[in-house]
Amino acid sequence: MSPLEPRPPRRVIPIRAASTTAESEVARVMQICNACRYCEGFCAVFPAMTRRLSFAAADAHYLANLCHNCGACLHACQYAPPHEFSVNVPQAMARLRGQTYSDYAWPPALGRLYQRSGLTLATALAVSLALFLALGVWQQGGGAALLQAPSGGNFYGVFPHHLLVSLFAPVFAWACLALGLGVRRFWRHAEPGPHSLDAAVEASGQALRLTHLGGGHGEGCNNEDDAFSLWRRRAHHATFYGFMACFAATCVATLYHYGLGWPAPYPLLSVPKLLGTVGGISLALGSAGLGWLHLRRHPLQGDRAQRPMDLGFIGLLFLVASSGLALMLSHGTAALPLLLCLHLGAVMALFATLPYGKFAHGVYRVAALLKSSIEKRQPSRLKLADD
Template sequence: MLELQRLTREASALADGAVSTGSPEAEVARVMQICNACRYCEGFCAVFPAMTRRLAFGEADAHYLANLCHHCGACLHACQYAPPHDFAVNVPRAMAQVRQRTYAQHAWPAALGRAYERNGLVLAVALALGLALFLALAVLLKGGMHPAPAASFYDIFPHHLLVGLFAPVFGFAALSLGIGVRRFWRQATPVSSGQPLSAAAAGEATSQALVLRYLDGGHGEGCHNDDDAWTHARRRCHHLTFYGFMLCFAATAVATLYHYLLGWPAPYALPSLPKLLGVSGGISLALGTAGLGWLHLRRHPLHGDPAQRPMDLGFVALLFGTAVSGLALWAATGSSAMPWLLCLHLGCVMALFATLPCGKFAHGIYRLAALLRHAVEKRQPNPVGLGAD
């Protein structure tokens, strides 16, 4: 214990002035200094091998390590210095608090950073319902309380109108996230600068992201949620959510090609490719987000940052609403309910894309960038000379 305290004081002296006292980055520096002296969790995930390359932890290091963390909770349940110990080491919570600051600090435009603090469940649902109500009023003005059944979405809202509504929102979200992650990438440089991103490093990081390598708790048994038991539930729900979203995105992309290149406008019936992709993606997305929401409400109270729960649940609610309303819209095609379900679905989709640059979606983009940096860094000699990747 005395040796651990001595090493912690020495590392703290090296990092003195690197981060603001009392800031979330300072807490990451404190717990990483303790972990660097202990090394019990070195094989759990990418955070700890990356930690062993550093004796001091500045702001850039804290942001980099926080985005490497997959919030699996294994280190918290294994730690002998976790609360109620006097050291109160809680790596998942410290990392979660810094991750949000990462997104806010690198946000573009800068004013968007403050939205991370206000983006919650109530805001997400209110925005989706507000946009849906606006579209429903447009339907009422056009066709009255009982519009005639339509064979196509475009009979209700013209194609050019939908493109005009969604293209600017999607373009801004992509631009904002792209600038933010570029700023993060430039800040989170490897220990030895000047090393290019190799094909091997890119392939390794992409593979780890696609299979969620670091949600296995380091032992392949899963991670923790509400107790000390290992579970793969979070990993599976994340997979259902991610791949369901990608299938829905693929359905939209294929439908766009059909419309502009082949001259085949919607609607598309089964077994057309857009419909197969969209229906399977919607079911996967609905199941995954329902599971993530249930697991999030049951998580151990020491996991993560309680202040971020509204933002987390808001993002999950928008994804779930998008999936369920899309499936309901497909089932109601040709019925009198279709115009109103279309308004609800479009409201959810527009709210989702409008909040992408200042919501939980950003964590996947930043995490991939951190994994890429780690894959580059681990291929260089360890400057500290302690530990191994």
């Protein structure tokens, strides 16, 4: 297009100035950091910051989800508390991230409820669903049905396949719908610009490797003190890849059942069983590690108000993994019915709450990484303003 030709009108999205306390604090610390720039090479947040002179709500939300909370900038900052400027980037970003969980959640009321009472809600939902399933078994076969090995020696003797599908399909569909609508709202608000394949590849690699949990210099995160450690990165990797292996096991088992006509149970060395076992062990170790590190982390590194929500999510992940492994070991025993009810209740509670907490943040973070990769390939806003 010639510079003299009229350009087509662009869709204009109103830019809201930072108005909440969390948004205003991110804007304040970013303006101070933009003048200093000592941490410019630490992670993706600071290069993105330098492309801006002011920080509207959309910019603050984007930067907050781009932050991986490694803590390196807090320990390197000369203006950190107790300095009068009180610059604490990890804490400011963490508080605003918590706000984005409810701001972009669908429906918003559930996002606000989970943010306020995440641990209580996760525990109550898992226990109530497990009790509901146990009562269903009791009603069909009496107390003996809960305390003896099921017919056929596997969980289909407790809950038929079609019943499990009818229970889990709506919950899974709800999680996908709510997450999809949430990330769509976040993406439209962020105004990422034109996409490109190389930007998507770069962002995917950064997300899968957790590049920005390297602490700015690749030595790891700061947890309870100034010492660097890679344990947080390792625990995140174990949790994520364990979860994905368990999900892959379910997908393969579904293919076996519907595509090949091979119903469960499967042999110990079958693909679904191997994926589920390795994934369950990895998920259990990773979530336990994240919970331990979360409890030991220095108060200045994050938002203490979000601890119940964070621990609720971590606890559900651990319960799903540990109950799944126990269920596998209980094959053909009298403990199987109760363990199955506990495992299914935990899985349903996990998927019902996925769109409203840390898992949603993981999706928003990938979107923020993609926006960062796209933005790096565009002319700087400041340069355009100078031109």
